Amino acid sequence: MDGYKQKQYSFPTKRFVQTLELKSSEEARMEYIKWHSKEYSWKEVREGIKEVGILEMEIYIFGNTLVMIVVAPIDFDWATAMSRLATLPRQSEWEAFISQFQGCDSDATSDEKWQMMERIFYLYE
Numbered sequence: 001m002d003g004y005k006q007k008q009y010s011f012p013t014k015r016f017v018q019t020l021e022l023k024s025s026e027e028a029r030m031e032y033i034k035w036h037s038k039e040y041s042w043k044e045v046r047e048g049i050k051e052v053g054i055l056e057m058e059i060y061i062f063g064n065t066l067v068m069i070v071v072a073p074i075d076f077d078w079a080t081a082m083s084r085l086a087t088l089p090r091q092s093e094w095e096a097f098i099s100q101f102q103g104c105d106s107d108a109t110s111d112e113k114w115q116m117m118e119r120i121f122y123l124y125e
Contacts, residue, residue, distance in 0.1 A: 007056055012074040018114035021103040022064040029064060032101040048088035052081040064103070068114060082111040 022028050034040055036059060049057055056071040072081075085091055086109050095113075099106040104113045 004058070007071070009055065009071075013055060013071050014074050014076065016070040016072070016078060017117040017119070018068045018070070019117055020066045020068070020114050022061075022066060022101055023103050024064050028101040029061070032066075032098070033061065035098060035101075042090055042094055044088075044090040045094045048085055048091055051088065052085045054081065067117070082109075085110070 022032055053076050054070055054072050056069075058069045060067045060069070072078075091110075095108070095110055096106065099108065099113070102113060
């Protein structure tokens with residue numbers, strides 16, 4: 001494994017890390033991966049993510065556990081951005097569609113589905 005190259009920015013950024021469990025079936029796992037591929041993911045949703053100020057969003061998978069890493073400017077306000085994102089074109093439609101593969105309520109918003117993780121270690125300075 002060579003790792004994943006990170007984008008560099010000329011200004012300070014911060015990260016948010018969240019987790020979510022998929023339904024425990026191989027079919028749900030494979031469909032979730034498919035619908036997040038470059039070919040199948042919805043352009044309007046990707047554009048909306050950028051529109052609210054998110055610079056980068058990555059989702060990693062291990063079994064049925066997802067981890068999402070979000071990079072944003074240092075002054076980014078999570079609650080404000082998620083409230084705005086929920087109102088953008090096709091976002092609620094996407095959340096309803098993709099919920100069939102997720103292990104959470106079908107009417108939950110993205111911010112309700114994904115649970116924020118707490119950092120417990122880094123290479124202390």
